[in-house]
Amino acid sequence: MADVIPFRKPSAEERHKGKVLCRHGHHKWQVDKAKQFDVQQGRLVTVYICSRCKERKVKAH
Numbered sequence: 001m002a003d004v005i006p007f008r009k010p011s012a013e014e015r016h017k018g019k020v021l022c023r024h025g026h027h028k029w030q031v032d033k034a035k036q037f038d039v040q041q042g043r044l045v046t047v048y049i050c051s052r053c054k055e056r057k058v059k060a061h
Ligand SMILES: [Zn+2]
Pocket: 022, 026, 027, 028, 050, 051, 052, 053, 054, 055
């Protein structure tokens, strides 16, 4: 009989911990692929989005 490893969902506490990190400015930045090379006000920018809280930031080139 095969061992059954139960699928473990992240607990509310773990999710809360992530938000705490975000509140302290430690976002989990990922490049927004859809807007990787967006143009804002005539400048090429890369859009980053936090995978936890969906905060966004742009980096100008
Ligand atoms: Zn965040």
